Amino acid sequence: MAVVEVQGLTKTYDKKQALHNVSFSVAGGSCFGLLGPNGAGKSTTMKILTGILDGDGGTAKILGLDVQHDRDNLRRQVGYVPQEITLYDKLSAVDNLRFFGELYGVKGAELRERIAAVLEQVGLTDRAKDAVKTFSGGMKRRINIAAALLHQPKLLILDEPTVGIDPQSRNHIFNMIRDLKQQGVTIIYSTHYMEEVETLCDHLAIIDNGHVIAQGALQELLDQYGQTSIFVEAKGWAELPALAEVKSSRAVDDGYMLETDHLLETMQSLTQTALRQGVHVRKLETVRPSLETVFLTLTGTSLRD
């Protein structure tokens, strides 16, 4: 059953249209990735889903409730982690969590228990009473997420939660998201890091310039739009020899990326040509399809650009 249903969502800022007829659905208990470059419309979509912004057209429903008309009910069931770190630097982690918990209606002994639980979840129990300003960027991000978990939401919306953090905090956040998913929490994860979507999400929508350009299960998209490739790096090839099995090729770093539907035949041709010409091959490896190639196939530009 779909927990989130978005149909034909549009939004315009002044004269710039940020969302064009955006539609997607998120199954309950899944981790859904919203992948796209900066300025693609991910944050706008998130803000409409959380009731921060009103859409100009279309509908968005969460748990069967309209985000525009049933805001009060929905806000108690949705947790939102914004891209910015929205904490009070001068207050301690506990004071910040108490503040957000009370806003969500959690009080007294229950709030104390929940604060202890989320601090445990984000691995910052020992820093509970320290002022947030003394935390590293990664620790602040973890408290930022903890603040959205106090009311035990059914849907957790995370907008670029790992921007600018250390690997340790990133791993902690990934493990936390996996745990939440196991507990049955539905997650929408917005990012421009395709590796994160590949690691965490089972379904995704790719958004570019306010349009959803592809969506579905991760493996389906990789199968549909991804291209199996071979990477070769060799000393002595100023120009790559023409091979019948190769659909296209492009220079990448010190070597070449060859797209082909015939892996074995292409590798055989490459090996034979190199041996015949006495070329020293440094690297010869297959590259599995990635969301990078999916995005490239769909838009003609790299997600990293």
Place this chain on the structure above:
Amino acid sequence: MLTIIRKEVLLLLKEKGTFFWLFLLPILFIVMFASVFGNIGGQDITIQYLDQDDTQASHQFLDAIKELKGFTLESDNDLTLDEQVQQIKDGKQSSLLVIPSGFEKELQASAAPANIELYRDATADDAVAPVQAVLQNIANGYREGKISGTLQGLGKTDVEIQQILTPPIAVKEVKENASKADMVSQVVPGYTVMFVFFIIISMVRSFIKEKESGMLARLRSTPLKPLSYLMGTWVSFILVALIQCGVLLAFGHFVYDLQLGDVLAVSLIVLCLSICGTGIGLALSMLVKSENQGVAFTQILTMGGAVVGGLWFPYDFLPRSAQVVGLFTPQYWAQHGFQDVMIRGAHLTDVWPTLLVLIGFGVLGLLVALARYRKFMLTASN
């Protein structure tokens, strides 16, 4: 709303600058100005003189000045007349009283008036005016003495002479104040009122920071009602302003013996003043686009209002045009109300216009803030 109030108070307590701006700085101003201006009345005016006559008559004349309260005579025998006049020209001295040679002879001759000379700095009217007045007074005394002598010569009795010399109009001074009116009763309420309005800067800073940091958008994703956020923030600043006023007035009372008068009336003025200052702060926070803009407007409101509202010097000292402008400022009404209670012994029933005006400003601020609030929240969400 209680959550917002608690958060805001916690943040203010953690902010070291809060104590400086809200408490230490106003106390420093009160101490400084009360010390400087509080001693003006007790300081003697020094009259620099040069006695070229050096006779019994000139000594008598100088003794007459010495006997006056608030005046001290000083002479520098090392300097010549020309050198002392040069000092006036150089701005190092404001006046010089010269009793020229032959003063006694001229006085005894009584054919023409005996001359004394007062050299003065043309730009120092305020400093010289009391000296001129005292000299004129002594000259009048001599004149009365001369008339009295003539009348005695004509065979008039002392009683008749007294009747003739008694001025037809006597000015009788009646002090109507319940308590003494001094610089403390001007400075303490004055700076209390002035610094309440500085809280606007903290309010603007708080709202703009919450907007720009994304906190306001984050709060919109929670069940918190937008109006609860606005009112919660307002109430927390009202509480801070109440504490600020309480601390400053208590400081004035315990350190400078400021008479508070009717405590209930003063308390209600403090409450209305707090609502007024923070109400204006609320409106400004919703209107300005940046913190700098907010600080600039606050300075204009605070300093401008302090001048024309009679917070720095008594309202009656102001030019008529400034007094008219002052009537439209909350600072004037607050100061007027405080002084009515503290100096003139007014009670609650006497200061209701002050309370009404201050509440009016506060409510007006709230209405402006409410009208702008939606737009403010929208700009915070994008």
